[in-house]
Amino acid sequence: MFGAGGRLSLIAVLFLGVSGVAGSAQAQASGGTHSPHGSLDVPCQNCHTTAGWRPIRAVPEFDHNQTRYPLRGLHQAVTCTQCHVKPVFTNVGQRCQDCHADIHRRQLGANCERCHTVRGWQVSIQQIQQHINRFPLVGAHAAVDCDACHKGAATSQFQAMSTACFSCHTADFQAASSPNHVITRFPTTCESCHGMDNWLNAKFDHGSVGFPLTGGHAMPPRQCADCHVGNNYNITSTACVTCHLKDYQGTTNPNHVEAAFSQTCNLCHNTASWSNGSFNHSLTAFPLSGMHTVPPRQCTDCHVNNNYNLTSAACARCHLKDYQGTTNPNHATSNFPQTCDSCHNTTSWLNATFNHNSTGFPLTGSHMVPPRQCTECHINNNYTLNSTACYSCHQKDYSTATSPVPHTGFPTTCENCHDAVLWTDGKFNHSATGFPLTGSHTVPPRQCTDCHVGNNYSLNSTLCYTCHQKDYTGTTNPGHAAAGFPTQCDLCHDTVVWTDSTFNHNNTTFPLTGSHLVPPRVCADCHVNNNYTTLPVTCIGCHQTDYNNTTNPGHKAQPQFFPITCATCHNTMAWTGATFNHTQYTQFSTNHGNANNVCSTCHISSNNYAIFTCTACHDHGGNNAANFNHPNVGGYVYNSINCYQCHQSGGGG
Numbered sequence: 001m002f003g004a005g006g007r008l009s010l011i012a013v014l015f016l017g018v019s020g021v022a023g024s025a026q027a028q029a030s031g032g033t034h035s036p037h038g039s040l041d042v043p044c045q046n047c048h049t050t051a052g053w054r055p056i057r058a059v060p061e062f063d064h065n066q067t068r069y070p071l072r073g074l075h076q077a078v079t080c081t082q083c084h085v086k087p088v089f090t091n092v093g094q095r096c097q098d099c100h101a102d103i104h105r106r107q108l109g110a111n112c113e114r115c116h117t118v119r120g121w122q123v124s125i126q127q128i129q130q131h132i133n134r135f136p137l138v139g140a141h142a143a144v145d146c147d148a149c150h151k152g153a154a155t156s157q158f159q160a161m162s163t164a165c166f167s168c169h170t171a172d173f174q175a176a177s178s179p180n181h182v183i184t185r186f187p188t189t190c191e192s193c194h195g196m197d198n199w200l201n202a203k204f205d206h207g208s209v210g211f212p213l214t215g216g217h218a219m220p221p222r223q224c225a226d227c228h229v230g231n232n233y234n235i236t237s238t239a240c241v242t243c244h245l246k247d248y249q250g251t252t253n254p255n256h257v258e259a260a261f262s263q264t265c266n267l268c269h270n271t272a273s274w275s276n277g278s279f280n281h282s283l284t285a286f287p288l289s290g291m292h293t294v295p296p297r298q299c300t301d302c303h304v305n306n307n308y309n310l311t312s313a314a315c316a317r318c319h320l321k322d323y324q325g326t327t328n329p330n331h332a333t334s335n336f337p338q339t340c341d342s343c344h345n346t347t348s349w350l351n352a353t354f355n356h357n358s359t360g361f362p363l364t365g366s367h368m369v370p371p372r373q374c375t376e377c378h379i380n381n382n383y384t385l386n387s388t389a390c391y392s393c394h395q396k397d398y399s400t401a402t403s404p405v406p407h408t409g410f411p412t413t414c415e416n417c418h419d420a421v422l423w424t425d426g427k428f429n430h431s432a433t434g435f436p437l438t439g440s441h442t443v444p445p446r447q448c449t450d451c452h453v454g455n456n457y458s459l460n461s462t463l464c465y466t467c468h469q470k471d472y473t474g475t476t477n478p479g480h481a482a483a484g485f486p487t488q489c490d491l492c493h494d495t496v497v498w499t500d501s502t503f504n505h506n507n508t509t510f511p512l513t514g515s516h517l518v519p520p521r522v523c524a525d526c527h528v529n530n531n532y533t534t535l536p537v538t539c540i541g542c543h544q545t546d547y548n549n550t551t552n553p554g555h556k557a558q559p560q561f562f563p564i565t566c567a568t569c570h571n572t573m574a575w576t577g578a579t580f581n582h583t584q585y586t587q588f589s590t591n592h593g594n595a596n597n598v599c600s601t602c603h604i605s606s607n608n609y610a611i612f613t614c615t616a617c618h619d620h621g622g623n624n625a626a627n628f629n630h631p632n633v634g635g636y637v638y639n640s641i642n643c644y645q646c647h648q649s650g651g652g653g
Helices: 004-020 026-029 073-077 128-132 139-143 166-174 241-250 316-325 393-401 464-475 540-548 639-645
Strands: none
Touching: none
C-alpha cells in the first residue's frame, strides 16, 4: 500500500513513536502492544533498530551475566538465536543436554560437566576428576590420552569396557621375552607381578605358588633365571632335591649317598646356608639327651666311619664294652640284662639307679633305709636270687627269735606278722587263723602268752570251752555243770564280759512271753533250786498250785469242765483274763437274761458246774403270773432240769 518512501516514513514514524512513548516493554504493554518475548523487562531498542525488527543490532545492549545463566567460554561467541530459537527467551534449558546431543550413547550419564567445560569439548584426565570410577587412573595410566584406551574417541565403548590389564596389554604380554610369558604359560593376570608405573619393575609373590623365597633363595637379590634356568617355569615340585641333587650327591661330610640319607633336605638344612645343617635326632627313634648332646656332639662321635645305618636304639649296641668292663657290680658274671636304660640314664653312667620294683620284689622300709648298697643283700655279687620269701634272707633272724616267743614251729612266712619297717614291731593278724580277737580277748592289750600258755601255739579249736573249762565248771550262779548246761559258751556269753550273759529262751522249746517276761525275770524265778533239767513245758507243770487253789470257779473239784490244759482258757498276759468256750458243752447263751457272761448267774455252786438254776430268775411268783401254765403244754414239772430239756439254747421250747 505504501511505496518504498512510504515504508521508510512509516518506520521513522514508528521509531519516533517508540522513542517518544514509554521506553520499555511495560509501556508497550500498557498501550495494548504485546511483546513476543514474554515478560522481558528490557527496552526494545537495546536489541532492535528502527529499520526493522530483524535483524537485531550487532551488539545488543543486553548483559547476559545479569541472568541466571552467565555466558562463559565458548558460550560467549554463540549468537542469541543458536540458543534462543523461540522469541520467549526464558523457554531455554540450562543443562548441557538441553542443547547438546549425547554422542556417548548414554554410557556416561547426562552430567556432561563431570568431564567437559565451557572452554571446549576436548578434555584431559584431570578434567574428568581423575577417572574416579571402577578403574581409577594411577601411575602410567594417568599420563595417557583418553583415545589411547577408548578407541574411537567420543563414540568409543566406556561403560562395559574391561578393567583387566590383558584386555589392553595383550600385545605386551605376547611380546614379553624375559621371560617369555606365552611359552612359560604365565597367567594373564598381569597385576600379579606388574604395577601401574612401568613394566620393568615387575615383582612376583613366590609365596602364592606354595614356595616362599627365604634365606639364600632371596639373597643376594635373585633373578628368576637363577633358578628357572632356560626359562623353565614349569617346575612342579617344591622338594629341595629337585634343584639341589648335585649338592646332595657331592656332599662328603658326611657322605649323604653312602649313608643313604633322606633326600628331604629340609630335615637338616634351611635356606640360610647349607653349611649350618642341623639334624633333629628326635625325628628318629632315638632322641638325644644328656651326654649324648654334651659336649656339643659331632655326628662322627657315634656314627664312626660314616656309619649312619644304625638300626638299633639299644644302649648295648654302642656301650657293650662299658657293660663288659663294669666290675661294681660285675654285669657280665651277674648276668645283668643288657637293657642298660633299666638302671642308667644319659646324664652319667655313675649315678645308676635300679628299679627293684621291676623284679617283683619292691624295696620298702628297712630294705631302703639307711640308703642300701646292692652288696648288702647281694653278697659276693650274687644277683641270681630267685626267691622273694623273707625266710630266704632272714633264716637266722627266724631261728634266733625269742621275743615274744621262740619261732620254732611258726610258719616261715615272716610277712604274716612282720613288715619291712622293723622286725620288733611284729603284729599277728589273729583273724587269719579263723579266730578273730574281740572284746576281752584284746583288752587289756593282750600278749600271746596270755592264751598260748607254755608257748602252746598248736591250739586247733575255736570253742570257748577249750580255754574256759575252769570258768564253766566253777560257775555256781547258776551251776553250769550241775545243771547240765551245754559247753557252747557263746550261746549266752560274749567276749566283752562273762557276767552280762544273756540267754535266748526262744532257742528252747518254751519261748517266754507275757508275764513270763514281766517284771524282768531272773532265771531263778522259774528254775527254783537251780533246776534247769527237769522243768516241764506244760502250764500245769509249774502252775499246779494255782490250779488247785482256784475257787472261782473251783478247777480241781470239776476237772471235767476245767482240765489241766491251762492254755485252753488262760494266756501268759494275766490269769484273770481267762476265756471259756461254753459252746463245747451247750448252746445255751452265756448272755441269757442279761447274764453278761457271769458264770455264777446260772451256776450257783462254783465247785460244781453241773448244777445250774433257771427258777432263780424264772420263779412262779413274781415273774410268771400264769405259773408256767404253757398253752397247749401239759404235764410239765416246774424245775431247772425240765426247763433246760426244752430250752437248751435259752429260747422258745
